[in-house]
Each structure stands twice: as structure tokens, then as C-alpha cells.
Amino acid sequence: MSRKRPGGGLSTPQQVAKFLGVSVLSGAVLAGLALPAVGAFGLAARGTMEGFDEIPAMMERPPLTQMTTILDADGNRIADVYSRNRTVVPLDEMSEHLRQAIVAIEDARFYEHGAVDLQGILRALTTNAQSGSVEQGASTLTQQYVKNVFVEAAGDDPEAVAEATIQSGAAGLGRKIREMKYAIQLEEELTKDQILENYLNITYFGQQAYGAEAASQRYFSKPASELALHEAALLAGLVQSPSQYDPVQYEETALQRRNTVLASMVDNGAITEAEADEAMALDLGLNVSQPRQGCVTATNDAGFFCDYVKWEFLANPVFGETREEREALWALGGLTIRTTLDPQAQEAAAQAAKDGAFAEDSVSATVVGVQPGTGHILSMAQSRPYGFDLEQHQTTINLNVSSEMGGSAYGFQPGSTFKPITAAAALEEGISPALEYTTDNEIAVPKSDFRDCEGRPLTDESEPNYELGNERDDMEGTWDMTDALADSVNTYFVELEREVGLCETMQMADELGVERGDNEPLAAVPSLTLGSETVAPLQIANAYATFAARGMHCAPVSITAVTDAEGEELPVPEPSCERVMAEDNADTVNAMLLNVVEEGTGSSVALPGRQSAGKTGTTNDRRDVWFAGYTPDLATAVHVGNENQNEAMVGITIAGQYHAQAGGASVAGPIWRQAMNGALEGVAPSTFPEVDVPRGEGDDDEEEDDRPGGNRPGRDGDEDRDNRGRPGRDRD
Incomplete structure (x- = not known):
């Protein structure tokens, strides 16, 4: 969705492209989406000049990357690991306030129009033409969801992400047209609520939080089902620009954006003026939880064991025939991994290692425990902490x-x-x-x-x-x-x-x-x-x-x-x-x-x-x-x-x-x-x-306990020595 820009003129090529892009799309929709070639841009689908009908009919929707949770043998959480901090939840486990807020601020007529909102396009055209700049976009929630699918599929590939989000020029117009066609397809396959659920689980809310559940936990330390009105409005306001409206960094800007969302909810009939006023009177109400990403944050000093779990997962063919398959499954996440770690044994091992050698010592101590008869690793600890510092x-x-x-x-x-x-x-x-x-x-x-x-x-x-x-x-x-x-x-x-x-x-x-x-x-x-x-x-x-x-x-x-x-x-x-x-x-x-x-x-x-x-x-x-x-x-x-x-x-x-x-x-x-x-x-x-x-019989002239080399308690009689009787490393 386009952000408001200061100033009254179309001062950059990007702004011109966005404005003309919206105009072209409007004409395309009015023409019944029969899109041979339009305007100076033509049609660039997938970055090439091809017709609307040549775009593949089906959009691939890869499963969403989610957080993986590693548990000890008693079911206690050791660590959460993820490439993207996300926990997918159904729509009925999200606050109704959040659903209403997202619709009100992002696509007020979501339940009334089809995949492409002609009225919204015309309104955007009028507003943008009057202002001389791109004041409004015209993407529906369904189209925004499609764009997010492209971004998710791009993963961490910078070029793929850039292609999935490009705004200007022929390539940007081609992306918009692809979004439109796939949005039409999705509206035929899914209900509005299903689309909204998918959107709320895929979209980025800033602060490493993908999806409503992770965002709710990040900003308010509670599940998305428990969000109050003012909290839901804050989250809904973030999706347009998570960095600009980041409440952790920019409290006043975030507060203004939240109140804008509340006003939109009134306009959309979701809440009353009185409810909005009451919510606007509240502060942001943040209760921020720091992301607990990776083995660095493992509980019970189990960072090295957590790390070992990942190595075992990636090495074992039971989790995928090839290393690439196992890495893809690990990156996808959403797993709950129960492990052998015994919390009591781990606590004892970690404390013993730290007591036996200090982290700043020139040497370090390691402790590892295994259960006989099973091979279960019950503890794994070191005197130096797990981390990168x-x-x-x-x-x-x-x-x-x-x-x-x-x-x-x-x-x-x-x-x-x-x-x-x-x-x-x-x-x-x-x-x-x-x-x-x-x-x-x-x-x-x-x-x-x-x-x-x-x-x-x-x-x-x-x-x-x-x-x-x-x-x-x-x-x-x-x-x-x-x-x-x-x-x-x-x-x-x-x-x-x-x-x-x-x-x-x-x-x-x-x-x-x-x-x-x-x-x-x-x-x-x-x-x-x-x-x-x-x-x-x-x-x-x-x-x-x-x-x-x-x-x-x-x-x-x-x-x-x-x-x-x-x-x-x-x-x-x-x-x-x-x-x-x-x-x-x-x-x-x-x-x-x-x-x-x-x-x-x-x-x-x-x-x-x-x-x-x-x-x-x-x-x-x-x-x-x-x-x-x-x-x-x-x-x-x-x-x-x-x-x-x-x-x-x-x-x-x-x-x-x-x-x-x-x-x-x-x-x-x-x-x-x-x-x-x-x-x-x-x-x-x-x-x-x-x-x-x-x-054995021992020396004939001595009792067993008095034999040279016999049982003498309490000595370290185990050092290898070279032929000169001095400590020296064997090099054989």
C-alpha cells in the first residue's frame, strides 16, 4: 500500500510510475481485465512483456515459515529457533478487534468487493490526480496477501525480494497485474475469512514478528486472542510501515497511527465514537517481550545441547533424504522437538562446569552425560557460555x-x-x-x-x-x-x-x-x-x-x-x-x-x-x-x-x-x-x-598392597611420559 509523501508534485520517476500504474490498472479493470498492451508501460508480467492470459493460472503458496520449539525430556522449553518468528493460528484465535481493525484501515470494503476493488481504484485515481502525488493505493487485502506470498517465497534472496516488492516501471506494473490475477483465483478458492486469516498470519508487523500471534507476543506478551481494542488498533496500524510506526522506537508516531486506525473503525461501523474515545485516551500499553531466538537464549545453560539438536537433525537421513531437504525442513520450522535432555542432570552439569573453571580462565571445562542402555544424552555443558560475544x-x-x-x-x-x-x-x-x-x-x-x-x-x-x-x-x-x-x-x-x-x-x-x-x-x-x-x-x-x-x-x-x-x-x-x-x-x-x-x-x-x-x-x-x-x-x-x-x-x-x-x-x-x-x-x-x-600373584616377596605400582589411593598416576621420564607429547 502506498505511503503518503510530502509535497505536491510528481517529483521523481518512481512517483510517476506509481501514479500511471494505478491509472493503467483502472483502465484495465474497466476493460474487463482484457489486457493486451496498455499505455507506455505495456504489461510486464514476471518482468517480461506478456499478456494477462499468459500468466499461470495457479499461484503456488508455499507453507509459512514458523518458529520451532525445542523441549527437554520433561516437556520444558529449551529454546525457540526460527528463520522468521511466526506462529500460525486460526482466525478464531485472533481478537475480533484485530480483524475489524485490519479491515478498517487496509481495505474497508473487503467483505463487499471482489478480488479487485474497482471503486477503490477509482477513488485512488481521483485522490491522486487531485493531489498530484500518490496519496492512496488501490490494493485489496487479497492482493496484499498475494504480494506477501511472493515475499515469503523469496525467502532471504535479496534479488527475489526486490522482484516481489518492486513498485515502479514496467516490472512494477507487471507485479501488480500478477497480484490481480492471483487475487481473482484466490477469491474463487477461499472465503473472505480464510483470506483474512492467511493475511494476518503472513504479514510482517515489525520487530522480527511475522503474523498476528508473534506480533501480539512481541508487543504485549499475550496471545492474539486476548488483544484489547487499543492494542489491536496499534498492531493493525503497523502493517503499512512497520519501521515508521514502530511503537518501541517512535511512541508518538505509533500513537497517532493507532488513533487513525480507531477513527477508521468508527467510519467503518466496527466501533462507536465512545469506544474509540475511550481507547484513544489510553497509552500504548506495551509489554514488550524480547525475541528469544536461537540457542543463545536457551534455558538451563543448554545452548550447546540446543546447537547439537540442530546438527543431529541436519545430519540424520530420517528427517530428509538429502542435506538440502533437511535444511529446508529446518528452515520451514513449525516443529516441536522433544529431546533427551534431563533438566536435573543439565542443571547439575552446567553448574559443575562453571564452578570448575571460570569463563575467563585460560582453560575451559566440558561436561557431558549419557544414559547407559539408551544412548540418550542427558546433559551437555561448558564453562564458557554459548554465544557470539x-x-x-x-x-x-x-x-x-x-x-x-x-x-x-x-x-x-x-x-x-x-x-x-x-x-x-x-x-x-x-x-x-x-x-x-x-x-x-x-x-x-x-x-x-x-x-x-x-x-x-x-x-x-x-x-x-x-x-x-x-x-x-x-x-x-x-x-x-x-x-x-x-x-x-x-x-x-x-x-x-x-x-x-x-x-x-x-x-x-x-x-x-x-x-x-x-x-x-x-x-x-x-x-x-x-x-x-x-x-x-x-x-x-x-x-x-x-x-x-x-x-x-x-x-x-x-x-x-x-x-x-x-x-x-x-x-x-x-x-x-x-x-x-x-x-x-x-x-x-x-x-x-x-x-x-x-x-x-x-x-x-x-x-x-x-x-x-x-x-x-x-x-x-x-x-x-x-x-x-x-x-x-x-x-x-x-x-x-x-x-x-x-x-x-x-x-x-x-x-x-x-x-x-x-x-x-x-x-x-x-x-x-x-x-x-x-x-x-x-x-x-x-x-x-x-x-x-x-x-595375579604379584611379587613373591611382597604383600599385594605393598607392591610397587600397587593400589595407592588418591594419585594422578596417569600421565604419559617420554623416554627421559619428563612430560612430553607422544608423536608416534
Whole structure:
């Protein structure tokens, strides 16, 4: 609809075009819409010269983009995401005042004329001719709706939007004629109320609000059904120029426009003078709600989980055969997505992450929890907030997940949290946990003793041996598998890896869902068992969840139900679970990791009143520290480190506490304990199956508890070392 312009002359080509355009259309209508070629402009339909009858008879009406709502497992709102903030509602869920106001100000004879209002065109012609400028337009509500359909179909394409809204010249006239023809078609297909409903759901009201419902929520924080007269008049006045009459920015201009609408409603017989006077005496009555768009506004610090939901949706073929189809469905919106997020577990994880590392610290903490037996992601949090403001230490990189799901480029070295995977591979190969190795504190193992999955021995002429050491200088002696896990003995696990096979270890990791953080396969290197390959925390949490589920591996999942805008249920991913370990072998791993928490390096973070199993992890130079642990109900992995892996956590302050050397038990462990305690509060303690784990004989001349490398509670004995006994990153 044309806006009033100051001044009395036709001073620009655009004004001339608009004036002549209205004149031509009037003549066309008077001629019965038989439009061969009219005036100097001719007829430009779709930007070309073609006849009215050549315009396609049917107008495509794409579904309206709407807001998608993401819910947690209890049905609480996590976030609203949208390309356009819109919620489609039926006409009977819009205030009658709003319906009357829109008709009165935009098309007073809407219920009396057809698709094209000849009387309105003649009135516009007369008014514009008398003023010498374009004072009035002649588009009906039906024509305006058609234009909005063109704009909606254009999406975010600037050229398409410009074509859909062009006002001047032959192209502008062609657009008007297309609108007229499609308006005629619509008036044959739909009732007036249906057209009005469509119009009120599609039109833009400013402030990122599309449609009456979103506008009512934006300006008045209430549904459109509850709009009072003065509120409805304000919204109706916005559609002509949402920016010019923006009540948030221009209160006085908006007030004048609202009162103009009220006066039009009196003229149209919708309300009385007294009702209008009463409404005009009121102020705007705004109760503005800020748009809660996207994962930045997620509740319960669940921004990273919200982000993961989108990545999972776009990656899973169940939501569309191609990536393009899935992206189109996501952009269309109108979905309600029920997720796996447990609000209690998420609150505990988020608080633990923030307490364990401050947002402004040089390192960050991540926490992710998985439900054993389902793969449901119950929590996902980071110490740095989700967002785009770098000055506030925000980030949108989800450090809990792999790169293809929005994570860091490579992931993080897991250190000794990988050792249980080697133990699992050994048990599956029939190796007894009683197997003992007697080693020095530092050893050298020929690389040719290891073979990749093609059966080829590893060779390196420049460095034929893999040289490594234990955490402490006194860690030499005899260990079985239980003791080696409890005290995190590097030399034992490299010997075990050589025994079970490097390929078998890699295959076990793959079956547990562990790959590199860049989603490439793990490399065949002897240091694999010591956690030299970079992985994502979610992968470690899910691998440990498999142990807790007695060998049943379930792929991680965040989406459990999806309904579309019509309330129809859409297909969702089926649970993807398979047995990857024998129950008794998984039970044995659980018993050995239970021992780690009760008597080994993880004893300082044991959960009071309930059984828990887990493993510390500290990488070379202490660039990454971990604690991954679980009960039968929940597996959680915690990582603390620098996102770029370029800072050794030595002589460092984290969360206000100084650490001479950061460790898995001292830094990551307390975060894990806080997250687990909070998540499981009110959950009855459960226990692991009792297992009689075979044990080795130990050194002949010493009691078991006094053996070098035996069970010594409360230490971080899990750092990989090079052949010089100093921290150093494995480069194999």
C-alpha cells in the first residue's frame, strides 16, 4: 500500500510510475481485465512483456515459515529457533478487534468487493490526480496477501525480494497485474475469512514478528486472542510501515497511527465514537517481550545441547533424504522437538562446569552425560557460555562433540581414560585380567611388534622403538590388569596392547563409538592405548555408558519425538543399539574401574552412598585432564584444557584455585563428582553385578598392597611420559 509523501508534485520517476500504474490498472479493470498492451508501460508480467492470459493460472503458496520449539525430556522449553518468528493460528484465535481493525484501515470494503476493488481504484485515481502525488493505493487485502506470498517465497534472496516488492516501471506494473490475477483465483478458492486469516498470519508487523500471534507476543506478551481494542488498533496500524510506526522506537508516531486506525473503525461501523474515545485516551500499553531466538537464549545453560539438536537433525537421513531437504525442513520450522535432555542432570552439569573453571580462565571445562542402555544424552555443558560475544568469553564451538557435529577441529587427547578400552579388547580376546607384566619404570618396545588392521607391521627406521615411561620414578614392578588400571601404569598397558593386538584395540574402540574428533579413524600407533589420539568427550562418555550397560552400545541420540505445524508426528531415529561385549567381560571392566574409584587414582572423587566406576586421564605436559566415570544409571565425561591444546596446565589458576600441576583427579574429578551428585539426587542407588575378578600373584616377596605400582589411593598416576621420564607429547 502506498505511503503518503510530502509535497505536491510528481517529483521523481518512481512517483510517476506509481501514479500511471494505478491509472493503467483502472483502465484495465474497466476493460474487463482484457489486457493486451496498455499505455507506455505495456504489461510486464514476471518482468517480461506478456499478456494477462499468459500468466499461470495457479499461484503456488508455499507453507509459512514458523518458529520451532525445542523441549527437554520433561516437556520444558529449551529454546525457540526460527528463520522468521511466526506462529500460525486460526482466525478464531485472533481478537475480533484485530480483524475489524485490519479491515478498517487496509481495505474497508473487503467483505463487499471482489478480488479487485474497482471503486477503490477509482477513488485512488481521483485522490491522486487531485493531489498530484500518490496519496492512496488501490490494493485489496487479497492482493496484499498475494504480494506477501511472493515475499515469503523469496525467502532471504535479496534479488527475489526486490522482484516481489518492486513498485515502479514496467516490472512494477507487471507485479501488480500478477497480484490481480492471483487475487481473482484466490477469491474463487477461499472465503473472505480464510483470506483474512492467511493475511494476518503472513504479514510482517515489525520487530522480527511475522503474523498476528508473534506480533501480539512481541508487543504485549499475550496471545492474539486476548488483544484489547487499543492494542489491536496499534498492531493493525503497523502493517503499512512497520519501521515508521514502530511503537518501541517512535511512541508518538505509533500513537497517532493507532488513533487513525480507531477513527477508521468508527467510519467503518466496527466501533462507536465512545469506544474509540475511550481507547484513544489510553497509552500504548506495551509489554514488550524480547525475541528469544536461537540457542543463545536457551534455558538451563543448554545452548550447546540446543546447537547439537540442530546438527543431529541436519545430519540424520530420517528427517530428509538429502542435506538440502533437511535444511529446508529446518528452515520451514513449525516443529516441536522433544529431546533427551534431563533438566536435573543439565542443571547439575552446567553448574559443575562453571564452578570448575571460570569463563575467563585460560582453560575451559566440558561436561557431558549419557544414559547407559539408551544412548540418550542427558546433559551437555561448558564453562564458557554459548554465544557470539568474545569479550564475554562466549563461544559457539561445542567442545563436547566431534567436528562434524559442531565441535572443535580435532578433539582432545583422552590420556589414560582410553586404557579401559584396551582392557575391554583384551577380555574380548580371551585374555585374563590376572595377566601380569613386570616392567621397569621406562621401557622400549619395538614398533614392528605392532600391526595395523591390514596385518602390516609398523616400521620406522628413524625411531624403530616406542619408548615410554610411567608417571613416577618409582613405578616399576609387577601388575595385573586390575592394579594397572587402579594405578594407571603406562608400561603395563603398552605391553597389554602388544599382547591383544593394536588392530583389535582399534576395533574395540570403533565398536564403542570412539573415533578421532575430526571423525577420521584412529591411527595405528603404539601410543593409542595411552590416549595419544584426539577424541571428543561425548565419545568417551558413550563408551563408558556401554560398560555400564553391560556391553550394549547405543549410538548417542538427542531427539526422541518431532511433530510438525499441524501436530502430525514425524519419523525420528530408531534406537541404534547392539551388543559389542559379552556381559561378563563388561562386568569385569566395571569391577576393575570400580576399584579405580574405591582404591586407585580416582578414590578422591568417589560418590558418597553409591557405587561408581571411572578413570582419570592426564596427558603429556598436562595439556588435557579428564575424569570419566559412571554408575549403572549415568555415564559422564569431564574434560578440562585449552581449546587449542597449546597450554600446559602447570603453575596455573583454575576457578580461583592454584594448581602446581593439574591432574585428572584434582581438577576434572571434582567437576565430575558435582555433576553426578546433582544429576542423581533423589535417584535410588544402584549397584553393578558382583564379579570375582581373577587376580595375579604379584611379587613373591611382597604383600599385594605393598607392591610397587600397587593400589595407592588418591594419585594422578596417569600421565604419559617420554623416554627421559619428563612430560612430553607422544608423536608416534
